[in-house]
Each structure stands twice: as C-alpha cells, then as structure tokens.
Amino acid sequence: MAEAAQMTVSDEVAISIENMNKWYGTFHVLRDIDLTVYRGERIVICGPSGSGKSTLIRCINALEEHQQGSITVDGTLLSSDIKNIDVIRSEVGMCFQHFNLFPHLTILENCTLAPIWVRKIPKKEAEETAMHFLEKVKIPEQADKYPGQLSGGQQQRVAIARSLCMKPRIMLFDEPTSALDPEMIKEVLDTMIELAEEGMTMLCVTHEMGFARQVANRVIFMDQGQIVEQNEPEPFFSNPQSDRTKLFLSQILGH
Amino acid sequence: MPTDTSNVAFVRTETLPEKAPPASETGIVKWLRENLFAGWANSLLTLLAIWAIYIILSSILPWLFGGLWTTSSLSECREILQGRVGGCFSVLTERWNQLLYGFKYPNDQYWRPNLALVLLFFAAAPVLFFDLPRKLLIFTGLYPFLAFWLIWGGAIAVPIVALLGVVAGYVVFDRLGKQTFAGGFFGGIAAAILVWVLGMALIPETASENALLESVPSRDLGGFMLNLMLGVTCVSLSLPIGIALALGRQSNMPLIKWICVVFIEFIRGVPLITLLFVASVMLSYFFPPESTVDLFLRVVIMITVFSAAYIAEVIRGGLAALPKGQYEAADSLGLDYPQAMQLIILPQALKISIPGIVNVAVGLFKDTTLVSVISMFDLVGMIRGPILASTEWNGVYWELLGFAAALFFVVCYGISQYSQWLERRLATDHR
Numbered sequence: 159m160a161e162a163a164q165m166t167v168s169d170e171v172a173i174s175i176e177n178m179n180k181w182y183g184t185f186h187v188l189r190d191i192d193l194t195v196y197r198g199e200r201i202v203i204c205g206p207s208g209s210g211k212s213t214l215i216r217c218i219n220a221l222e223e224h225q226q227g228s229i230t231v232d233g234t235l236l237s238s239d240i241k242n243i244d245v246i247r248s249e250v251g252m253c254f255q256h257f258n259l260f261p262h263l264t265i266l267e268n269c270t271l272a273p274i275w276v277r278k279i280p281k282k283e284a285e286e287t288a289m290h291f292l293e294k295v296k297i298p299e300q301a302d303k304y305p306g307q308l309s310g311g312q313q314q315r316v317a318i319a320r321s322l323c324m325k326p327r328i329m330l331f332d333e334p335t336s337a338l339d340p341e342m343i344k345e346v347l348d349t350m351i352e353l354a355e356e357g358m359t360m361l362c363v364t365h366e367m368g369f370a371r372q373v374a375n376r377v378i379f380m381d382q383g384q385i386v387e388q389n390e391p392e393p394f395f396s397n398p399q400s401d402r403t404k405l406f407l408s409q410i411l412g413h
Numbered sequence: 414m415p416t417d418t419s420n421v422a423f424v425r426t427e428t429l430p431e432k433a434p435p436a437s438e439t440g441i442v443k444w445l446r447e448n449l450f451a452g453w454a455n456s457l458l459t460l461l462a463i464w465a466i467y468i469i470l471s472s473i474l475p476w477l478f479g480g481l482w483t484t485s486s487l488s489e490c491r492e493i494l495q496g497r498v499g500g501c502f503s504v505l506t507e508r509w510n511q512l513l514y515g516f517k518y519p520n521d522q523y524w525r526p527n528l529a530l531v532l533l534f535f536a537a538a539p540v541l542f543f544d545l546p547r548k549l550l551i552f553t554g555l556y557p558f559l560a561f562w563l564i565w566g567g568a569i570a571v572p573i574v575a576l577l578g579v580v581a582g583y584v585v586f587d588r589l590g591k592q593t594f595a596g597g598f599f600g601g602i603a604a605a606i607l608v609w610v611l612g613m614a615l616i617p618e619t620a621s622e623n624a625l626l627e628s629v630p631s632r633d634l635g636g637f638m639l640n641l642m643l644g645v646t647c648v649s650l651s652l653p654i655g656i657a658l659a660l661g662r663q664s665n666m667p668l669i670k671w672i673c674v675v676f677i678e679f680i681r682g683v684p685l686i687t688l689l690f691v692a693s694v695m696l697s698y699f700f701p702p703e704s705t706v707d708l709f710l711r712v713v714i715m716i717t718v719f720s721a722a723y724i725a726e727v728i729r730g731g732l733a734a735l736p737k738g739q740y741e742a743a744d745s746l747g748l749d750y751p752q753a754m755q756l757i758i759l760p761q762a763l764k765i766s767i768p769g770i771v772n773v774a775v776g777l778f779k780d781t782t783l784v785s786v787i788s789m790f791d792l793v794g795m796i797r798g799p800i801l802a803s804t805e806w807n808g809v810y811w812e813l814l815g816f817a818a819a820l821f822f823v824v825c826y827g828i829s830q831y832s833q834w835l836e837r838r839l840a841t842d843h844r
Contacts, residue, residue: 219744221745234419247746250745254741256736258738259742260739260757261761261841262841271756272746272747276746276748277623304841389545
C-alpha cells in the first residue's frame, strides 16, 4: 500500500473553491477559503474542533450554504439553483460520522434506493451493483439485515457502499471513524484505503494521522475557519511550518 | 457428591437422570404464587379484586342473561319481570334497523349500505396490510365513488363525473408537476373543477328520477351507519391533509408556513361542537340561498379540518424526532424533496407518530356522535331522539347506551389492536 501515495493525480480540476466565505449568523466560520482539488487527489483535512473543516466539506455538496465566493464541482457551479445542487449531489458521495443509514430499510434497500429513484436504474441492475459494492466492503452476507442489527464498523462500510452505488466521481468523508470503537476503525480505514488505491478523488476530514500519512497526497490543516497550512504528508508531519500546526501535531501525536 | 469428603478428586461416571421440578415451581401453582399470592399485601389485593369482580358480575350477569328480547314495550317488560332483575333488550331487537340505519333510510334498500360496508373491508385491506398485492389499490381508489353511489343512489353519472374529475386532475398534475410542483398542483385542481362543473352541467335534471338505485337524500341517513360513514371518510381525508399541514408548517417558504401555522392554531383553539354549529347553521348564511351544500358534506369538512389540525401536530412531533442526519443523508444522495419525504422522512416520522395518530382517529370516531347535537340522527341521535321519545321505550337507558358503547368499543378496540400490530410489524430498530 506504500505505492498509494505515488498514485497518479491528473491535472483535471475536480473541485475548485474560490474565495469562499461562510457565516453562521454573525460568526465567521469559513474565511477566504481557496482550494483546488485535482482528479484522483486524496486530501486529508485536519484541525481542532470548531475549525470549520466539517463545514467546508459540507459546503461542497451544499448541505451547508456558503454566502460568498464560488464552489465549482465537476464543472458545475454551485448556486442556489436546486437543479444544479441535485446534479452535484448525485456526483459527490458523502459519508457521515454517524453513518446516517436509513433504519427502516434493509442494507440492500439502503444501497439501491438512490440509484433506483435518482438515476432511474432498473431495480434488478441496481441490486446487482449494490451487491458488488457490498462485496467490496466485505459484508454481502448482511444485505437483508437492517442497519440496527449491524456493528458500527459494518454500518459505516454500508454507508460507504451506499455512496459508491451512485458511482460518484468524488467522495467526501466527514470524520468517518470518530464514532467507532478502536477495533472497528481499521476495517473502515482499510475500505477507504482500497478506494483511494482505485483512484477515487477523496476529501477526508479525519484525525487518523496514520491514514493521512499512508494515503493522502495532501494534508490541509485548518484553524479558526482558515486554511493555515497545506503540504504533502511527509513534510507536513516531519517539518510543520506554522506554530499552530506544530502545537496541534504535538498534541495529537504526543502520546 | 462423593460421600468420602476427604477425597477431593472426583470423576462423574454416569449422567444423573432428569427429575421433575417440585410442584411449587411448575404450572398453575407457580403462576398463582408469583402473580396472585407473592406476599401478604399482594394476597390481600388479590382477595379484594376477586370480591370486587364478584360484586360486579353478580349484578350484571343476571341483568344480562335474565333480560327480555321479544317484548314490544318497556311496560310489557316490567309486567313480565315483576321486579326481578333483567334488562329490557327488546328495544334493541325491535329498533335494530333504526339503530343501525336511522329511521328514514328505505327498508328495502338496507342491502346497499351493507354491501358498501363489506366492500369497505376489501378497499381498506391493501392500505392497512401492505403485504397484499399493490394492484388491489385500484379497487381502493374506486371505492369512494362506488360507496357513494351505493349509499346515496341516484344518477350513476354523478360518481362517474366525480371520478373523471379526479382522474383529470391527476393527469394534469402528473404532466405539469414534473416541471414545477405548484403548477401541477393548481393545474390539477383547476382541471378537476373544470371537469366537475362541465360534467354536472351535462347531467340532465331528471337523471336521478328513474335511476338504477333509488336516490336517498343525506338527511335520511342515520344510525351507526352515519357514525361509520363520518368516521371512515374523515379519518381517511384528514390523514393526508394532516401530513400536508405538518410538512407545510416546516416549509422554508414563509407564506406556506404561515398559512399552515394559522390554520392549525385556529382550528385547535376552537371546540369541535362550535365548528359543527357553524357547519349546520352559520355556513348557510355565507352561501347563496338557493345553493344547497349538503349537510353531510359540511359536517365532513368540519370534522376533517378539525382532526387534520390535530394529526398535523402529531406528525410534526414525529418529524421533529427524526435525527437531522436522515435529512442530510437523503440530500447527499441527490434525492429531491418529494422523494426524500416519501421514501425516507415520512415512513419513519409516521411510524413514530402511529400511537398519536391512532389516538386522534379513535377520538374522531367517537366525536362523530356530536353530530346528534346539530339534529343529525346518528346512533346517539337516534337513541336520544326517536327511540327514547317514543311512548313504548321511554326510560330504557342502560340497554340502549350500553349497546352504543359496545358498538363503539368494538371498532375502537379494533383500531387499537391494528395499530399495535402495525408497530410490531414496522419495528426494524432491534432495540
């Protein structure tokens, strides 16, 4: 898996964020964010809580509204036009900290729902695709169970499979392992690593620095709503430039 | 155990045979000990309860089984009973048809509401039990028009025009709704009204005179039939309206939100009986004198509006109980608003709201007896009016009101059992 970090990154732009600002009421959560993500890039975003990292990736698929600047995803400009938002959302997969599986539907139904209703794919074909991705995340035998019967790690892998069933070109991960027991973290990270090796464009908010070292080709450190530092993982961890980054790294790597 | 206790090492060489547990640990003895005589306080309560049950049954059973079923008046009952305890149930047998159908529905036409009731079970089945094939819903869709024709009779063209209007409205909604929801919604309503107005104008005045089924005006409906009709119609109308109001109240569009809030708060602040008086008396001041909006229709509108407001609040509770993550997950998968509501949000919110909705439905069904106050002869209206006022049966309270209570209990208990089954059936959270 060491070659993961050397995987090719094309010069095609997947996401471009220009001068983006966001406020919650009068609180300035995101300040002058400029970020260009190329296709095939794997970006890890880290930072203390409240630094706006989750808000940033939630802005990319319009779960949060930004007030200034522009976000362009796959060539589609994110505006208040609902049509554009739906187009972007169906191209961008997202995994949440608390999985957010649909508890009233079986695992298989969770995975086929969006392909059937949004992509208008025939049910049979959608089920085949779903089983393919469930096998990929190594839980095809759970297809007929309900989310409540699965462990946290299994649920998060289902959530990843559910996103993949929409054949997204970009995946967003919002602290996918933060709600998991330590022994389940590995199974989810393994799934994500596999995904990265296949060349998926990924933006990942996480505190798993081992994952960042192994998979990311860029690490972004955010604090107080700003991008403080970004670099390739090796120099980022061994030679951080800003004092804030140094402090943060010493705190999370200190033990 | 080895008999020689000095020898610690022990090897079992044969399996001990199974023995029956002591008598105090099995069957009825165990059950009695655990449930009825677990301690002196518990035993005392058991004895007290047995005594209370004995007192109640010893007065009710002779009354029930010593009752008379074939006399023709209360005074005849009293003569036969000679002071002995016994109910005068003859009023039920003699006035059976009046209690069930009211006193004006033509006697030779009773098969029509009976058939409508039987068909109701077939129409409701696919809605209530969703494991049944979905194609049966076609009959459910046709049922309201069929039942209307069966019960009211008259020109068959009327329900057919009504059905065509609904179909036209749906077709327009389906076509236009793909572009904008509002366009489809209002276009659909306009198309339905257009078909109704044109269709009704085309039906000749004389169509109902020699119709296949004799026409029965609304004022001739009565008895428990009227309660059932009001209950079924209003529950099935107020559920979708309540859902729409609950979603409207959460809307981002201020106009829609405020219309829903004002509507709900106003209706909830007014007693049902007031609304019924408005329906029976006041509304006729607002309509032109020659227009006759049917009293049954006016009452249905008022009860529906009333319970829809309550159901809306119950469902709002269900919506509020859903984690925000469910909305976000639906959004992030690219589902649009109607899809997210239909597939993700409402199935879960309604499941949470089942006890509350059933509460409102049961209350609504019992509240249909309030129409007796505005001189409609439902079951209670029949009892309080024509039956108790007659010279033969003046003074028979327990038997009549007990019968009414029993009828309502059967229906309400059925609803409650269904809802419990539904909750078990929908339980997927495995807590």
